[in-house]
Amino acid sequence: MSSTEHPRTFHVKSFGCQMNVYDGERMAELLTAQGMHAIDAREDADLVVLNTCHIRERATEKVYSDIGRLRREDGTTPLIAVAGCVAQAEGAEIMARAPSVRVVVGPQAYHRLPQMVAAAAAGGRETETDMPAEAKFAALPRRRKSGPTAFLTIQEGCDKFCTYCVVPYTRGAEISRPYADLVDEAHALVDGGAREITLLGQNVNAWTGEDGAGRAVGLAGLAQALAAIPDLARIRYTTSHPADMDDALIEAHASNPKLMPFLHLPVQSGSDRVLKAMNRSHTAQSYLDLIARVRAARPDIALSGDFIVGFPGETEAEFADTLALIDAVGYAQAFSFKYSARPGTPAADMPGHIAADVMDDRLQALQARINRDQLAFNQASLGRRCSVLVERRGRQAGQWLGKSPWLQSVHFTDEVAVGDLVEVDLIEAGPNSLAGRRVG
Ligand code: SAH
Numbered sequence: 001m002s003s004t005e006h007p008r009t010f011h012v013k014s015f016g017c018q019m020n021v022y023d024g025e026r027m028a029e030l031l032t033a034q035g036m037h038a039i040d041a042r043e044d045a046d047l048v049v050l051n052t053c054h055i056r057e058r059a060t061e062k063v064y065s066d067i068g069r070l071r072r073e074d075g076t077t078p079l080i081a082v083a084g085c086v087a088q089a090e091g092a093e094i095m096a097r098a099p100s101v102r103v104v105v106g107p108q109a110y111h112r113l114p115q116m117v118a119a120a121a122a123g124g125r126e127t128e129t130d131m132p133a134e135a136k137f138a139a140l141p142r143r144r145k146s147g148p149t150a151f152l153t154i155q156e157g158c159d160k161f162c163t164y165c166v167v168p169y170t171r172g173a174e175i176s177r178p179y180a181d182l183v184d185e186a187h188a189l190v191d192g193g194a195r196e197i198t199l200l201g202q203n204v205n206a207w208t209g210e211d212g213a214g215r216a217v218g219l220a221g222l223a224q225a226l227a228a229i230p231d232l233a234r235i236r237y238t239t240s241h242p243a244d245m246d247d248a249l250i251e252a253h254a255s256n257p258k259l260m261p262f263l264h265l266p267v268q269s270g271s272d273r274v275l276k277a278m279n280r281s282h283t284a285q286s287y288l289d290l291i292a293r294v295r296a297a298r299p300d301i302a303l304s305g306d307f308i309v310g311f312p313g314e315t316e317a318e319f320a321d322t323l324a325l326i327d328a329v330g331y332a333q334a335f336s337f338k339y340s341a342r343p344g345t346p347a348a349d350m351p352g353h354i355a356a357d358v359m360d361d362r363l364q365a366l367q368a369r370i371n372r373d374q375l376a377f378n379q380a381s382l383g384r385r386c387s388v389l390v391e392r393r394g395r396q397a398g399q400w401l402g403k404s405p406w407l408q409s410v411h412f413t414d415e416v417a418v419g420d421l422v423e424v425d426l427i428e429a430g431p432n433s434l435a436g437r438r439v440g
Pocket residue numbers: 055056164165166167201202203239240241266268306307308337338339340341342
C-alpha cells in the first residue's frame with residue numbers, strides 16, 4: 001500500500017481491561033461500516049489499531065515494542081493508529097518518539113477514527129485526545145452481530161482517584177450512558193446472537209439513569225429492565241467499587257434470576273493504613289461486612305477481587321493483613337498485581353517504595369492463597385447441577401467449553417452448538433476448570 005492509498009484491510013489489537021475490548025469491537029464496527037475488512041494477520045493489514053492500556057508500566061512499554069514489531073522485512077509499516085489509554089496519556093510523546101505512528105486517538109474520541117485514518121492515508125498525522133462531555137456513543141453504528149457473550153459499556157470514567165491509579169486521568173470523569181440507549185443496544189446485541197451480556201464500567205455500580213417513566217434507577221433497575229428481554233439468559237457486570245454497592249443491587253442478586261451469582265469487588269489491600277493511603281474509602285472490616293450482606297442475599301455467590309502488593313510503605317504486618325482478609329473471604333478467583341508507580345499519580349511521590357524482590361515474594365505468597373481458594377471453590381462445586389453457556393469447541397474431539405453461572409470454565413462432551421444453554425452436572429474439579437456431564 002502506498003501512503004496515499006486508503007487502507008482496505010485492518011487489524012485491531014486491544015490490551016488492558018474489558019472496556020478496551022468493547023472499544024476495540026466498536027472501532028472494528030466503524031471501520032467495517034466504511035467498507036474496510038478485518039483480517040487476523042497483523043503483518044498483512046493496511047491499518048493496525050493498537051488499542052492500548054496505561055494501567056501499569058509494563059503495559060505502556062509493550063506499546064512501543066509492538067510499534068517496532070510492525071516494521072515489515074522490506075522496511076514498510078502498515079498505517080499505525082494508537083488508541084486507548086496510552087494514546088490519551090502520552091499522545092504527544094508517541095507522535096514524537098514513533099514516526100511510524102500516524103494516528104493517535106483517545107478513548108473518548110474514537111468515533112472520529114474513520115476520518116482520521118482517511119486524513120492520515122492522505123499523508124497527514126492526526127491526534128485527537130479531547131474528552132468532550134457529549135458522548136461518542138451516539139456517533140457509533142448500531143450493533144449487528146454478536147457471539148453468545150457480549151460486552152456492553154454502560155458507564156465510563158472514574159471520580160474515585162485512588163492514589164496509584166491512572167484511570168481518572170485517561171478516562172475522565174464518571175458518566176452514565178442513558179437508560180434507553182442501553183436497553184436499545186442490549187436488544188440489538190440479543191438480536192445479533194448474544195445470550196449473555198456483561199455490563200461494563202470502570203465503576204459499573206455507580207451507573208445511574210432514568211427509566212421510561214422518569215424514575216431514577218441504579219444498576220439493579222437496569223438489570224431488571226434487561227432481564228425482560230426474553231432471549232437474554234444471563235446478565236453480569238464488572239467492575240464494582242465497594243462504595244457504590246447499594247442495597248438494591250445486593251437485593252437484585254436474590255430477586256433477579258438472570259443476574260449471575262458472581263461479583264468482582266476489588267479490595268486492593270487488607271490493611272486499613274494502606275487503604276487510607278490508597279484513598280479507597282473502605283476499611284477491611286467495612287468490606288467484609290459488605291461481603292456478608294451480599295452472601296446473605298445470595299449464599300452461593302462467587303467472589304472475585306483485585307489486589308496490589310507492595311504499595312509504598314507496605315510493611316510485612318500490613319501485607320499479612322491482606323492475607324488474613326483473603327482467608328476471611330474465600331475468593332473464587334482474583335487478580336493480583338505488583339504496585340507500579342505511574343507518573344502524575346499521588347502514590348508515585350510517596351515515600352517507602354518497596355524493593356522488587358520483596359514485591360515478588362509477596363505476590364507469590366498472595367497468589368498461592370488465591371490458587372488454594374480457587375481450587376477449594378471449584379471442588380465445593382462438585383455435585384452441583386447448573387447451566388453452561390456454550391462458547392467454543394474444546395481441544396479434544398467432541399468437547400465443548402462454556403461458563404457456569406459462577407464464571408467457571410466447564411468442559412463436557414456432547415452434541416451441542418455455540419450459544420446453546422445446557423444443563424450439566426459438575427463431576428471433576430481442577431484449579432482452572434471443571435468437567436461436566438450433560439444432563440438428559
Ligand atoms: N475500576 C476498577 C479497576 C481498575 S484497574 C477498580 O476500581 O477496581 C484494575 C486493577 O488494576 C485495579 O483494581 C488495581 O488492582 C490494579 N492497578 C491499578 N493501578 C495500579 C498500579 N499503579 N499498580 C499496580 N496495580 C494497579
